[in-house]
Amino acid sequence: MAMPLLRKPFRFKRQSRLHRMSRFEKAVVVLLVLFSAFMLLPLVYIFNHALKPYEELFIYPPTIWARSPSLQNFVELFNITSDSVIPVTRYIFNSLTVAVLSVITVTGVSALCAYPLSKHKFPGYKLVFATIMLTLLFAPETVTIPRYLVVSNLGIMNTYWGHILPMVAVPVGVFLMKQFIDQIPNELLESARLDGAREFTVFLRIVVPVILPAVATIGIISFQTAWGNVETSNLFMQDEQMKTFPFFISSLTSNMANNVARQGAAAAAALFMFIPNLIIFLVFQSKVIATMAHSGIK
Amino acid sequence: MSEINAQALKKPSATGEAALRTKGKASELLREIWRFRLSYLFIAPFMVCFVLFILIPVASAFLLSFMTYNSLEPPRFVGWANFRYMISEDLLFLKYALPNTFKFAIIAGPCGYIAAFLLAWLITILPATLRKWFALAMYSPSLMGGIAMTIVWLPMLSGDRIGYLNSFLLEWGFISDPVLWVTSKEHLMSSMIVVTLWSSMGIGFLAMMAGILNVNPELYEAGRLDGIKSRLEEIWYITIPSMKPQMLFGAVMAIVGTFKAGSIGTELSGMNPTPQYSGHLIMNQIDDYGFIRFELGYASALSVFLLLLMYLSNKFCWGLFGSKGDE
Numbered sequence: 001m002a003m004p005l006l007r008k009p010f011r012f013k014r015q016s017r018l019h020r021m022s023r024f025e026k027a028v029v030v031l032l033v034l035f036s037a038f039m040l041l042p043l044v045y046i047f048n049h050a051l052k053p054y055e056e057l058f059i060y061p062p063t064i065w066a067r068s069p070s071l072q073n074f075v076e077l078f079n080i081t082s083d084s085v086i087p088v089t090r091y092i093f094n095s096l097t098v099a100v101l102s103v104i105t106v107t108g109v110s111a112l113c114a115y116p117l118s119k120h121k122f123p124g125y126k127l128v129f130a131t132i133m134l135t136l137l138f139a140p141e142t143v144t145i146p147r148y149l150v151v152s153n154l155g156i157m158n159t160y161w162g163h164i165l166p167m168v169a170v171p172v173g174v175f176l177m178k179q180f181i182d183q184i185p186n187e188l189l190e191s192a193r194l195d196g197a198r199e200f201t202v203f204l205r206i207v208v209p210v211i212l213p214a215v216a217t218i219g220i221i222s223f224q225t226a227w228g229n230v231e232t233s234n235l236f237m238q239d240e241q242m243k244t245f246p247f248f249i250s251s252l253t254s255n256m257a258n259n260v261a262r263q264g265a266a267a268a269a270a271l272f273m274f275i276p277n278l279i280i281f282l283v284f285q286s287k288v289i290a291t292m293a294h295s296g297i298k
Numbered sequence: 299m300s301e302i303n304a305q306a307l308k309k310p311s312a313t314g315e316a317a318l319r320t321k322g323k324a325s326e327l328l329r330e331i332w333r334f335r336l337s338y339l340f341i342a343p344f345m346v347c348f349v350l351f352i353l354i355p356v357a358s359a360f361l362l363s364f365m366t367y368n369s370l371e372p373p374r375f376v377g378w379a380n381f382r383y384m385i386s387e388d389l390l391f392l393k394y395a396l397p398n399t400f401k402f403a404i405i406a407g408p409c410g411y412i413a414a415f416l417l418a419w420l421i422t423i424l425p426a427t428l429r430k431w432f433a434l435a436m437y438s439p440s441l442m443g444g445i446a447m448t449i450v451w452l453p454m455l456s457g458d459r460i461g462y463l464n465s466f467l468l469e470w471g472f473i474s475d476p477v478l479w480v481t482s483k484e485h486l487m488s489s490m491i492v493v494t495l496w497s498s499m500g501i502g503f504l505a506m507m508a509g510i511l512n513v514n515p516e517l518y519e520a521g522r523l524d525g526i527k528s529r530l531e532e533i534w535y536i537t538i539p540s541m542k543p544q545m546l547f548g549a550v551m552a553i554v555g556t557f558k559a560g561s562i563g564t565e566l567s568g569m570n571p572t573p574q575y576s577g578h579l580i581m582n583q584i585d586d587y588g589f590i591r592f593e594l595g596y597a598s599a600l601s602v603f604l605l606l607l608m609y610l611s612n613k614f615c616w617g618l619f620g621s622k623g624d625e
Contacts, residue, residue: 024529028420029428035417036435039496042450043438045462049453061465062453113344116337123334128341135352137550137612139558142581142601145588146355146362154350169348172501199336221501228444230561246445250565263453270446277441285430292501292508296543297550297620 043274049267050074057264073264077272080252080265086240088248095245098163099226105168106222107215114177115207119189129178133297136171144235151236162236163244167226173218179294180214181207213287214294220284224277246273356605362598369592380599391600394575395583398487399557402579403611406491407556410498411549417499418507419533433507440500448565451493455479455566480566483576490562490577500555502548509544513537542619549615557608560585580604 044064049057051069078088116122117129140147147166156162184207192202208215233247249269252262281288363380367373384391421432442450454462457478464476479485513536521536538545560581564570571586572578580600588597 025423028423032417032420032424032432036432039435039439039499042454042496043442045453046450058460061469062460062462064462109343109347113341116340120334120337120340122337125337128345131353132348135348135356137554137609138352138356138605139554139608140352140355141558141560142584142604142608143355143359143598144584145594145597145601146358147351148588149358150350150354165347166351169344169350169352171348171352174344199340203340224441224443228446230445249449250445263456266449266452270442270449273444273446274442277443278438281437281441282434285434288504289433289508289511292505292544293512295505295547296509296541297546 046267046270046274049263050271052264054264073268074272077265077268080262088245090241091243091245091248094160094163094242095227097160098229098232098244099223101160102164102167102226103219103223105164106170106173107219109168110170110173110177110218111208111211111215112203114174114181114211115203117174118178118181119184119186132171132174136175140166141231144231148235157236158239158242160242163226163229163232163242166232166236167222167229170218170222170225173222175297176218176291176295177211177214179296180211180291183294184210213290216284216287217291220280220288223280227276228273245269249273359598359601359605362595363602364599365595366593367595367598369594373595376595380596381603383596384599384603390575390578390586391580391583394578395580398576398578399580399607401487402491402494402559403553403556406494406498406559407552407611410495410556411502411552413495414499414503414548414552415506415545418503419510419537421507422510433504436499436503439497442497445565447493447497448562451489451496451566452480455489457481481569481573483574486563486567486572486577489566490559493562493566494556494559498552498555500551502551502555505544505551506541506548509541510537513540546615546619549619550612553608553611553615557604557611580607 048064048066048069050073051066051071053066053068053070053072056063056067080088117125151157151162151166154165156165189202189206192206193199197205228246229244230246230250233243237243237247249266252266252269362373364375364377365373366376366380417436421429421436424432439447456462456464457476457480459465459468459476461476461479463479464473467473468476477485479489517536517540518532521532526532526535558581560579563572563577563579563582567573567577571582580603584597584600584604587593587600
């Protein structure tokens with residue numbers, strides 16, 4: 001039964017096996033639908049919550065579907081800050097700036113670092129990689145205090161640098177990219193070098209196009225991190241003008257557990273946080289799966 | 299600081315190269331050095347940030363953990379005093395933070411991990427078109443992320459009868475009074491665990507899914523010839539062994555994710571500290587000492603303890619899934 005090609009029999013066989021086990025497959029589908037319902041139910045709720053007009057939030061028994069959907073909550077979200085100095089748009093602008101800049105720097109810096117680690121074998125590369133792997137096991141969040149001291153000594157408090165720089169070094173990013181670059185045959189790079197391409201050209205013209213799935217994945221991850229990040233606003237920004245949208249939401253929600261009053265606006269804000277992540281993930285989903293195939297730690 | 303580091307990295311390359319290539323042509327030598335210098339230039343931006351925001355903080359956390367420091371007076375060396383205080387006198391830590399963290403990590407970590415693997419496996423059984431949508435459904439809670447994640451659960455877990463869960467249970471007669479899901483000490487921890495499990499199909503889940511899809515199908519064929527009958531045997535003897543690296547990656551992500559959790563309790567209950575410390579985790583204790591009491595030395599000792607916990611759990615998983623060089 002051995003076939004010369006690897007990809008084709010793979011698909012063919014999977015499907016034929018599914019035909020044989022269609023009852024099993026049906027059971028799996030039912031199980032997964034149930035699980036998906038559990039996963040998606042809160043999202044359905046929040047979506048409807050965000051669209052409910054004010055009166056409907058207090059109805060008992062609570063309804064799942066908004067009866068007369070309105071954008072009132074979104075309007076309220078934007079109006080909450082109307083009498084304070086800093087409008088909500090400022091937080092959103094900060095968040096967008098930080099998110100976009102960190103996606104660019106994180107992907108760029110990680111790719112730049114992963115390439116020599118994978119292909120150059122420069123003296124000390126093993127030590128560098130081992131250190132990065134070791135810190136993969138640590139969460140930098142746990143050492144907030146020394147991080148705070150570093151940031152304050154660098155004098156980047158209350159600047160966009162304070163949002164971005166602490167987030168640039170993402171060990172997972174370098175790790176995933178390095179695993180991906182490992183797949184590129186050395187001959188390909190060598191032939192380009194023989195043609196007179198300089199190292200940076202090799203990197204830009206050959207390595208980057210091949211590792212685009214990994215770049216997309218790291219981009220998504222860093223976007224999600226930056227877009228939802230409260231930590232840097234909490235710790236490194238005293239200036240209210242420099243804080244980000246998630247921080248604004250967290251100030252909205254404090255002491256809200258048993259208080260329905262602002263739940264509508266909070267739901268609208270949550271939806272506002274969710275939609276960009278969802279869109280970006282949908283666009284790049286297949287790339288993410290392709291990258292994760294190389295994520296193994298050996 | 300960063301420049302010193304770059305210098306230190308550059309030096310051995312030059313001397314090492316020189317030692318190796320003394321017989322080689324001078325031009326070749328120059329080219330080699332030039333090439334490696336470029337390598338260091340490539341890794342420099344990452345390494346600068348890495349050293350500044352990860353290595354130095356971790357190292358100074360270790361140093362500070364042996365000192366008292368209140369950010370005003372210069373730090374003073376106190377030896378093991380912080381750690382002695384931690385394991386003998388800090389009642390908040392011993393009575394709440396430590397047991398809570400263990401309870402939280404032991405339930406949320408492995409359960410989330412196993413669920414992620416099983417769901418990934420179930421999804422890969424399906425044809426590709428369905429697969430994509432189920433994967434999205436499982437991953438979407440992770441897309442919520444951070445602060446938004448708790449907002450999603452607030453209307454569900456509201457303590458009055460307007461909360462979805464309460465109204466559902468009241469209607470069906472399971473409870474007679476609304477339950478304070480997030481503001482009572484009895485239920486906060488369970489709510490925290492459920493919400494964490496809900497959002498645990500993250501990057502580790504995607505990695506394991508990709509790993510399962512990448513298992514060489516010929517292995518299954520061979521396994522069937524060798525007498526593997528059920529799908530369970532197939533998972534145990536073929537799928538897991540051939541995707542050990544991805545399993546390990548998923549485990550690392552799960553461990554780091556659960557141990558660094560801290561804000562979820564305060565965000566869900568809307569109180570800091572959480573009601574009667576029922577959701578008090580080590581991370582909360584660190585923030586408490588670091589940013590409220592300004593005992594930075596002791597807070598660092600707590601972070602060092604947490605880092606060691608993470609490291610040991612990871613070592614344990616390494617033992618389970620690490621390859622012994624036979625691949």
